[in-house]
Amino acid sequence: MKILVLGQGAREHAIVKSLVRTGTPAASIVVAPGNAGIAQDVHCEPQLNPVDPIAIVRFATEHAFDLAIIGPEAPLVAGVSDALREAGIPVFGPSQQAAQLEGSKSFAKEVMAAAGVPTGMARECTTIEQVADAIDEFGAPYVVKADGLAAGKGVIVTSDREAALAHAEKFISMGVLVEEFLAGPEVSLFFLSDGRTVLPLSPAQDFKRAFDNDEGPNTGGMGAYSPLPWLPDNFVDEVEDTIALPTINELARLGAPFVGLLYCGLIVTERGIRVIEFNARFGDPETQVVLRRLLTPLENLLHKAAIGNLIEAPTPQFSKDAAITVVLASEGYPDTSAPNRRIHGLKKAAEDAHIEICHAATATAASVNFEDENPHALVATGGRVLSVVSMAKDFHAAREHAYDAMKKIELKGSHYRKDIALKVAKAEND
């Protein structure tokens, strides 16, 4: 099967590695635009713009792809999946309309209300006065969310009333949601959906804050681990029955069937499971650990979802091993951006069989006009540079391998969290 993957991050690199690991020949995968790391594994089309529906459809039909997998949210919101579907290409990725589940937090709240899905109380605001009233109504800590895509930076959780209002000010033109604060551990649970039925993948936990001990600003995600041994046995079934299926059914009822990956961002509160957000795509960096453990052929699962036949797909099976990923970020991330800089030591880091490196913001020196004697040398070009992914028999071992590998990677000014999966590794000894 010829597969086109759209996107350029570590998530897309993880999707490619999982496809290949579970049986897809590397030669039948093309990634647009991809990045320097993905290009070491499969063919990339760096000039192809993933949010340009006309260019993507032209390329996909010309090369007769059997399946398109859409990684990031931007092509979904730009209607690329609709355009590909109209051209007759099976797509794993929801329509523009169904992707509003991620693109508009107020739409997501309406769907959840209609479907009876448990979520936090929220107020939609279009003026700062409304925001002030809402945060005073709910009390501290305050949760203020931009009502649109903001690359993981649209949410603030703070007890500082001024900071909450200042954040609202930044996003008020797109609309702002003020939400009640929910306390408890967070879980990311992915479901494959063909619009009518769903299949769960294995739960993961994301580390959203920039620094150790969950300090610092929210980011796109600084690390993750899977599985979550502390969850009750019936957790996945409960989320499927009370959250994923009712949501999928409600979208079908609205005439916007959801074909793709339903990402349920959950908080396990004392009063039960609550949805904090939906995304319409694989999470980054959770995908790096979830797909690292997948044993079932990914190509078959995604294709069955894309053609509306998930009912005939096998139940996804996962390794019992522990997977963790640690994100290497450039100096200043997420607040400021650093200049392009050389990365050293990646080969040495990847020599360990437990380790895989998924690239996000990397490029060859020549492609970004970076002066270096070696035109193929790798350069970091953005905030989240790469994910070190490690799998081993338990979290303690997975952490050792991950951090040993990380120590071998050199990038001036870079930083990473040292406490990914630390608590769950400590609990293994109890």
Ligand code: AMP
């Ligand atoms: P979101 O982009 O909606 O996932 O929010 C980003 C992060 O903010 C989440 O992963 C949570 O850590 C935090 N967050 C969002 N909503 C709430 C809430 N209602 N209560 C507590 N924390 C929240």
Ligand code: GLY
């Ligand atoms: N890791 C959070 C996200 O993908 O949105």
